[in-house]
Amino acid sequence: MADFEPAFDLLGDPIPPNHGKRGRPQHVPTKENSNKIMLLLAQGWPDARIAGAMGITVPTLKKHYFSLLRSRDVARDRVEAIGLLTYWNQGREGNVAAMKEFFRRHDASIGPIFEDKVDREQERAGKKEQLRQEANNPPDDWEAVIPSQTH
Numbered sequence: 820m821a822d823f824e825p826a827f828d829l830l831g832d833p834i835p836p837n838h839g840k841r842g843r844p845q846h847v848p849t850k851e852n853s854n855k856i857m858l859l860l861a862q863g864w865p866d867a868r869i870a871g872a873m874g875i876t877v878p879t880l881k882k883h884y885f886s887l888l889r890s891r892d893v894a895r896d897r898v899e900a901i902g903l904l905t906y907w908n909q910g911r912e913g914n915v916a917a918m919k920e921f922f923r924r925h926d927a928s929i930g931p932i933f934e935d936k937v938d939r940e941q942e943r944a945g946k947k948e949q950l951r952q953e954a955n956n957p958p959d960d961w962e963a964v965i966p967s968q969t970h
Contacts (some may be wrong), residue, residue: 832874846875848883856884860894 852873859869862957866888870880871951890897910918924930 846879846883853884853887856880856887857894858898860887860891861898 821853828834855873856869858873864872866877866880870877873880903924906917906921906924910921
């Protein structure tokens with residue numbers, strides 16, 4: 820049986836050649852498995868749930884993916900950065916929908932920063948605008964503002 824063709828289960832994972840025999844097959848870490856774990860960490864999944872989804876035990880998860888598990892707090896940012904880079908590259912290749920999605924996400928992330936700056940710029944009015952505002956909104960004690968005229 821030298822010409823073994825790998826079979827795949829319902830989730831698309833390869834069925835190991837010793838499936839159905841005694842003992843559990845040894846887990847082989849792959850780039851695809853690392854990406855899956857990074858995505859699950861970004862979703863906030865605990866180790867036990869990730870191990871269950873990957874079909875391995877928690878000690879096996881920690882053994883092979885220790886460095887990924889340590890970066891749990893930055894996983895969401897890393898996944899978001901990869902997504903933005905993918906949209907950017909697809910947009911540069913001519914995919915208009917990808918470029919629109921990139922700018923939608925970009926604008927959503929910097930929107931509050933930009934809006935604060937616009938509000939501050941609007942608060943600063945020029946001399947003519949200040950005089951116009953003062954003319955439309957006189958002070959309550961306007962008599963005190965008028966200089967006294969004594970003869």
